[in-house]
Amino acid sequence: xxxxxxxxxxxxxxxxxxxxxxxxxxxxxxxxxxxxxxxxxxxxxxxxxxxxxxxxxxxxxxxxxxxxxxxxxxxxxxxxxxxxxxxxxxxxxxxxxxxxxxxxxxxxxxxxxxxxxxxxxxxxxxxxxxxxxxxxxxxxxxxxxxxxxxxxxxxxxxxxxxxxx
Numbered sequence: 001x002x003x004x005x006x007x008x009x010x011x012x013x014x015x016x017x018x019x020x021x022x023x024x025x026x027x028x029x030x031x032x033x034x035x036x037x038x039x040x041x042x043x044x045x046x047x048x049x050x051x052x053x054x055x056x057x058x059x060x061x062x063x064x065x066x067x068x069x070x071x072x073x074x075x076x077x078x079x080x081x082x083x084x085x086x087x088x089x090x091x092x093x094x095x096x097x098x099x100x101x102x103x104x105x106x107x108x109x110x111x112x113x114x115x116x117x118x119x120x121x122x123x124x125x126x127x128x129x130x131x132x133x134x135x136x137x138x139x140x141x142x143x144x145x146x147x148x149x150x151x152x153x154x155x156x157x158x159x160x161x162x163x164x165x
Contacts, residue, residue, distance in 0.1 A: 002040050002075045004033040011082055027089065031082075039073035044085050051094040058084045059159055061120040067157040088118035097148040097165060102129070109134070114149055114161060122151050124161035 005015060005022075013022035013031045020033040028047040033040055043056040057069040058081055072078040091099040100114040100122070110126045124147075126134060133145060150163040 002072070002078060004040065007075065007079060007082070008033070010079070011086060027086075029089070036071045039071035040078060041071045042078065042082060042085075044082075044089070046089060046092060048094040053092050053094055053096055055085050055088065055092055055118075057081055058088070058117075059119040059122075064121075066119065066121040066159055068153045068159065070157075084117050088116060091116065091118070093148060097150050097163075099146050100149045100151075100161075102133075102145045102147055114147060119151055119159055122149070122159035122161055124149070124164070128161050128164045130164070 004020060008015070008022035008031050011024070011031070012026070013024045015021070016023050016030070020035075022031045023029070024031070030045040032043050032045065034042075041057060043054055046053045046055060057071070059066050060069050069081060072081060088098065098116065098118065100116045100119065102112055102114050102124070105112040112124050112126065112129065114122050114124050129147070148165045149161045151159050152162040153159050
């Protein structure tokens with residue numbers, strides 16, 4: 001059984017008046033735990049002025065396949081997930097875009113992959129990459145560029161870039 005109160009406290013969150021909801025004043029963020037059989041799901045809600053951004057469970061890369069994490073039943077794995085979520089905390093915009101690095105393009109440059117600590121590998125169609133950036137990549141062959149990405153998951157739980165800006 002995961003001790004959510006202890007786990008939240010380790011990351012500087014204190015319990016609010018509601019069970020399984022914790023708050024960090026300096027981050028202006030809530031951490032909410034939901035117990036789903038057979039484990040625990042966590043999300044962090046970041047307050048940006050009058051807007052709120054939800055950062056939910058991150059993605060896990062295993063054997064070259066990246067998938068959305070749905071819950072954890074191991075406390076150490078949950079702590080690793082929270083660490084990745086907090087490390088990505090400031091890379092989320094108020095409209096839910098996340099800063100990621102373009103790190104690989106397919107041979108014909110019609111698709112590529114982006115990554116971050118929160119999401120180690122997501123597919124991106126070339127139509128989601130600006131013409132200017134594609135021209136620069138073709139000219140210089142330099143991929144390590146930052147993109148703001150809206151990441152969603154397909155029916156198998158694998159991440160893809162739904163939009164960029």
